[in-house]
Amino acid sequence: MRxxxxxxxxMVGQVMLQVLAARNFPITELIPxxxxxxxxxxxxxxxxxxxxxxxxxxxxxxxxxxIFSAGGATSLEYAPKFAEVGTTVIDNSSAWRMDRTKKLxxxxxxxxxxxxxxxxxxxxxxxxxxxxxxxxxLHKKYGIKRVVISTYQSITGTGVKAVQQLENEYAGAKxxxxxxxxxxxxxxxxxxxxxxxxxTKEELKLVNETQKILDDRTIAVTATAVRIPVVGGHSxxxxxxxxxxxxxxxLRKLLSETDGVTVQDNPDTNTYPMPMYAEGxxxxxxxxxxxxxxxxxxxxxxxxxxxLRKGAATNAVQIGEYLIANGLV
Ligand code: A2P
Numbered sequence: 461m462r463x464x465x466x467x468x469x470x471m472v473g474q475v476m477l478q479v480l481a482a483r484n485f486p487i488t489e490l491i492p493x494x495x496x497x498x499x500x501x502x503x504x505x506x507x508x509x510x511x512x513x514x515x516x517x518x519x520x521x522x523x524x525x526x527i528f529s530a531g532g533a534t535s536l537e538y539a540p541k542f543a544e545v546g547t548t549v550i551d552n553s554s555a556w557r558m559d560r561t562k563k564l565x566x567x568x569x570x571x572x573x574x575x576x577x578x579x580x581x582x583x584x585x586x587x588x589x590x591x592x593x594x595x596x597x598l599h600k601k602y603g604i605k606r607v608v609i610s611t612y613q614s615i616t617g618t619g620v621k622a623v624q625q626l627e628n629e630y631a632g633a634k635x636x637x638x639x640x641x642x643x644x645x646x647x648x649x650x651x652x653x654x655x656x657x658x659x660t661k662e663e664l665k666l667v668n669e670t671q672k673i674l675d676d677r678t679i680a681v682t683a684t685a686v687r688i689p690v691v692g693g694h695s696x697x698x699x700x701x702x703x704x705x706x707x708x709x710x711l712r713k714l715l716s717e718t719d720g721v722t723v724q725d726n727p728d729t730n731t732y733p734m735p736m737y738a739e740g741x742x743x744x745x746x747x748x749x750x751x752x753x754x755x756x757x758x759x760x761x762x763x764x765x766x767x768l769r770k771g772a773a774t775n776a777v778q779i780g781e782y783l784i785a786n787g788l789v
Contacts, residue, residue: 586771
């Protein structure tokens with residue numbers, strides 16, 4: 461496969477290269493792409509140096525697959541140009557996710573809907589991916605009526621600038637701000653920008669993308685998304701109300717048998733997922749699984765995953781693996 465990685469110098473792009481290498485993605489030619497200011501610079505893949513291409517050079521090269529992590533505006537403008545020359549685009553931005561003509565894919569859940577005609581495939585939001593992976597088997601078995609989510613999100617989701625801001629604050633140095641407030645020793649209850657209804661875009665992504673991926677508009681979803689000074693991954697407190705009642709042991713077993721999910725749940729040994737230990741791993745970790753006694757058929761759990769891995773790069777690479785395995789590229 462001739463593979464372009466668009467946004468190769470960015471936070472997600474760098475992890476993308478690591479994940480492609482670690483999973484031995486069948487690359488015959490790597491085409492790393494970034495903005496004009498990076499063209500000609502070099503990046504490393506499998507201990508080899510590669511020169512950054514411009515977007516136009518990459519389109520001319522007609523790669524088989526292009527994995528985009530360069531922001532929504534870049535995807536909106538350039539994904540169709542790659543698609544036109546026959547490239548299959550796997551897009552990490554929010555640009556195409558809610559487009560009715562585009563599929564929003566978490567491979568373990570709905571990759572079977574993909575066909576050769578899907579030339580732009582959307583990778584869901586990081587907070588959504590880790591949550592729906594755990595929700596999908598529960599929805600199938602017990603029917604989810606309502607989901608209430610509070611997130612505790614890593615600054616890496618904001619990009620290189622945010623990591624720099626935290627490092628500057630640690631060091632007591634001045635520098636460019638990725639957030640309107642300090643993030644060190646803080647919690648900012650605003651991820652992405654506000655919409656007119658008082659919710660942030662990140663919160664609405666959790667609502668809309670969950671319904672689209674689980675293919676059920678009747679699931680009621682509400683969210684509060686919070687940025688905290690953490691780098692290893694996103695954490696989520698998730699409250700679920702089911703249509704049917706459940707047996708807690710059976711539910712726990714179902715989760716532990718789910719592909720890509722690891723249950724870490726034992727109060728006796730202080731075992732529960734934490735972002736520091738999820739960093740660099742591909743799995744979604746679930747713990748604090750317990751009945752919500754305040755209402756019927758309800759459950760609380762805690763979901764943690766490396767937002768740059770399963771929340772972004774790993775999921776995108778798995779989509780690519782699915783396309784190859786099923787002869788769709
Ligand atoms: P560059 O490094 O040249 O700015 P992050 O979200 O971590 O900040 O990363 C964003 C990524 O998207 C970077 O690799 C950045 O490249 C790339 N990028 C931003 N704008 C464009 C663009 N117009 N064309 C191609 N790549 C872009």
